[in-house]
Amino acid sequence: MSRIAIPARDAVPAASQPLLDAVEKSLGSVPNLFRLIALSPLALEAYLSQNAALARTLNVKTRERIALAVAQVNGCDYCLSAHSYLGLNLARLDEEEIALNRNGQSNDPKAQAAVSFANKVARERGRVTTSDVTALHDAGYDDAQIIEIVALVAENVFTNFLNNVAQTDIDFPAVSASELPAMA
Numbered sequence: 001m002s003r004i005a006i007p008a009r010d011a012v013p014a015a016s017q018p019l020l021d022a023v024e025k026s027l028g029s030v031p032n033l034f035r036l037i038a039l040s041p042l043a044l045e046a047y048l049s050q051n052a053a054l055a056r057t058l059n060v061k062t063r064e065r066i067a068l069a070v071a072q073v074n075g076c077d078y079c080l081s082a083h084s085y086l087g088l089n090l091a092r093l094d095e096e097e098i099a100l101n102r103n104g105q106s107n108d109p110k111a112q113a114a115v116s117f118a119n120k121v122a123r124e125r126g127r128v129t130t131s132d133v134t135a136l137h138d139a140g141y142d143d144a145q146i147i148e149i150v151a152l153v154a155e156n157v158f159t160n161f162l163n164n165v166a167q168t169d170i171d172f173p174a175v176s177a178s179e180l181p182a183m184a
Contacts, residue, residue: 004166006032007039015041019048032171033078033159050155057148062111064091066118066152068101072177073122074160081172099181113139114149121153 009030012020016038023034037044057063064087071079080102087093087101097107104119106112113136120128136146162168 002032002036002166002169004036004039004168006035006166006169009035012038013041016044019044022048031082032168033082033163036162036166036168047155047158050151054148054152054155057152058114058145061091061093061108062114063152064093065097065101065106065111065115066149067156068098069104069115069119070122070153070156071160072102072104072180073119074157074164075177076160076163077174077176078163078168078170078172079156079160080175080177081170084175085172102180110139110141114141117146118149118153121150122157126150 009020009024012035019041020030020034020038024030034044037047054063064083067079067083068087071083084098087098088095093101100106101115104116106115117128117132117136120132133146136149141149
């Protein structure tokens with residue numbers, strides 16, 4: 001059970017209602033995370049604005065891969081569950097790729113550079129080396145995309161931390177960070 005009560009869809013503050021209407025229109029439902037954030041209309045507005053902007057970065061597969069890597073680093077079962085579901089059903093990643101992503105890896109060479117970098121940014125709180133940045137350049141990422149990867153890490157850290165604090169009830173097929181898939 002969540003430490004912070006997740007309000008019913010119609011019980012969120014009035015200022016959050018139109019924002020959740022947009023979420024529902026986009027996703028077809030309003031997951032628990034969004035109803036939780038909706039307790040603060042300002043936090044919901046900020047999160048949705050950042051999320052909409054970053055949805056135009058990189059590609060959906062890479063964004064989901066990064067979300068999986070960061071959720072694993074932060075031990076966020078809610079986000080691992082949500083992004084495993086989205087990875088399979090939206091980004092069309094296979095289960096092997098999702099397992100790799102959780103381990104900060106990828107079968108795709110270019111995505112490998114981004115996922116490995118995102119994993120290190122999350123683990124080391126941004127304290128990466130020059131060679132880490134060079135590896136991204138060598139993989140074909142420009143400086144703007146490196147900034148976008150860091151922004152995606154930060155966006156995911158927010159939801160990871162919030163869900164870990166609240167112990168948000170999982171409303172996706174459950175995945176546990178403590179059950180890290182073994183790599184072949």
